Amino acid sequence: PSHPVQERVRDLVTARAERDALDEEEVTARLRQVYDEFMALRMHYQFGIDEVQTKVEILRKEFEQMHDYSPIEHVRTRLKSVESLMEKALRTEGDMTVRAIRARIHDIAGVRITCSFVADAYWVADMLASQQDLEVLQVKDYIANPKPNGYRSLHLIVQVPVYLSTHVEHVPVELQIRTIAMDFWASTEHKLAYKYEKNLPPELRAELDEAARVADELDRRMERLRGEIRPQPAPGRS
Numbered sequence: 490p491s492h493p494v495q496e497r498v499r500d501l502v503t504a505r506a507e508r509d510a511l512d513e514e515e516v517t518a519r520l521r522q523v524y525d526e527f528m529a530l531r532m533h534y535q536f537g538i539d540e541v542q543t544k545v546e547i548l549r550k551e552f553e554q555m556h557d558y559s560p561i562e563h564v565r566t567r568l569k570s571v572e573s574l575m576e577k578a579l580r581t582e583g584d585m586t587v588r589a590i591r592a593r594i595h596d597i598a599g600v601r602i603t604c605s606f607v608a609d610a611y612w613v614a615d616m617l618a619s620q621q622d623l624e625v626l627q628v629k630d631y632i633a634n635p636k637p638n639g640y641r642s643l644h645l646i647v648q649v650p651v652y653l654s655t656h657v658e659h660v661p662v663e664l665q666i667r668t669i670a671m672d673f674w675a676s677t678e679h680k681l682a683y684k685y686e687k688n689l690p691p692e693l694r695a696e697l698d699e700a701a702r703v704a705d706e707l708d709r710r711m712e713r714l715r716g717e718i719r720p721q722p723a724p725g726r727s
C-alpha cells in the first residue's frame with residue numbers, strides 16, 4: 490500500500506527528471522542520498538524545537554507566576570517528516586542537495602503558539618525576538634495583513650543555536666503565533682482545503698469568509714473584555 494506522499498513524490502521525480510534532462514534513476518538516486526542525510530539531520534531540527542519550546546515555557550511560567558493569567562493557551566510542535574520534506578524539495582525551485590534544501594525550506598521545525606488575546610500574540614513574538622541568542626530571519630504578519638482567504642496568524646522564522654558535541658548548529662524554526670479564534674478558523678479551513686483540494690464550492694467559500702469575519706470580530710470583543718481582566722496594557726507593546 491503506497492502512501493499519498495509517495496505517489497506525489499513519484500510524479501514529482503518524473504517532472505524533475507524531465508525539467509533537468511536527467512533520467513528518473515539519477516533523480517531517484519539523488520533523492521535517496523538526500524533522504525538518508527536528512528534522516529540523520531532530523532534530530533538537530535528536533536533540538537531546535539526543544540530550545541524554542543523551553544523559551545516559550547519559561548515565558549509562560551514566569552508570566553503566570555507574576556500575573557493572574559497566562560497569555561499562552563497552548564503550544565504544539567511538529568517536525569516535518571522526511572517524506573514531506575522530499576516532496577516539498579522536489580516541488581520547489583532549487584537543487585536537490587542537502588545544503589540547497591536546508592537553505593530554501595524553513596519549516597522543517599515548527600512551533601505553534603496559541604494565545605488568549607491578539608496583544609498576547611505580539612507580546613510573545615516581541616519577547617522571543619528580543620532574546621540575544623535567537624535571530625529573526627523573517628516576519629510575516631498575517632494578523633495586520635490577513636491572507637485573501639481570511640487566514641490570520643503571526644509567522645516568524647527564527648534561528649536558534651543548538652550546542653552539539655563538535656559544533657554549534659544554527660537551526661531555523663517556523664513559529665506560528667495566533668489566538669484561539671484564529672486557530673479554530675485555520676484548522677477548519679485546513680480540513681476543508683484538504684478535503685476539497687482546490688475545488689471548494691462557492692457556498693462553502695462564502696461560509697468560510699463569514700467565519701473569518703466572525704473570528705476577527707470575536708478577537709476584537711475579547712480584546713475589549715481583556716481590559717476588564719487586567720487593566721494595564723500588554724508588556725512589550727502598548
Ligand code: GTP
Binds near residue numbers: 629676679
Ligand atoms: P509554505 O506554506 O510552507 O509553502 O510557505 P509560505 O512561504 O507560503 O509561508 P506562509 O507563511 O504563507 O505559510 C506557512 C504555514 O502557515 C503553512 O504551512 C500553514 O501551516 C500555515 N498557513 C499559511 N496559510 C494558510 C492558510 O491559508 N490556511 C491555513 N489553514 N494555514 C495556513
Ligand code: MG
Binds near residue numbers: 596
Ligand atoms: Mg509550510
